[in-house]
Amino acid sequence: MLATIEPIQPEYEALVLMIVGMGVVFVALLLLMLTVGVLNRLPGGDDPMPASAGSSTSDTKSATQAGENAGGTAGGVGGELVAVLSAAAATALQRPVRVTRVQQE
Secondary structure, eight states: OOOOOOOOOGGGHHHHHHHHHHHHHHHHHHHHHHHHHHHHHSTTOSOSSOOOTTHHHHHHHHHHHHHHHTTSBSSSOBHHHHHHHHHHHHHHHTSOOOOOOOOOO
């Protein structure tokens, strides 16, 4: 017994093509998502730009100098506070940061 495949009726041909096309795109996006997830779990996949050992102190110095050059305070915020905030952010984020604005409430 040979199985015969009947051709698709012309009025359903566009519907079948749409479903197959959307299925292929969905599977491709799913595979891409899984690949990115696997690559993100590999060692070194979290931090694209690792911070060097002395970069946080140089950023802290530059933020302090920026505060001092602006007349000692930038909108009521002293250079020492900017330096402390820069050091805390650099430590928390594990990369160099530059504090450009401080909002006080």
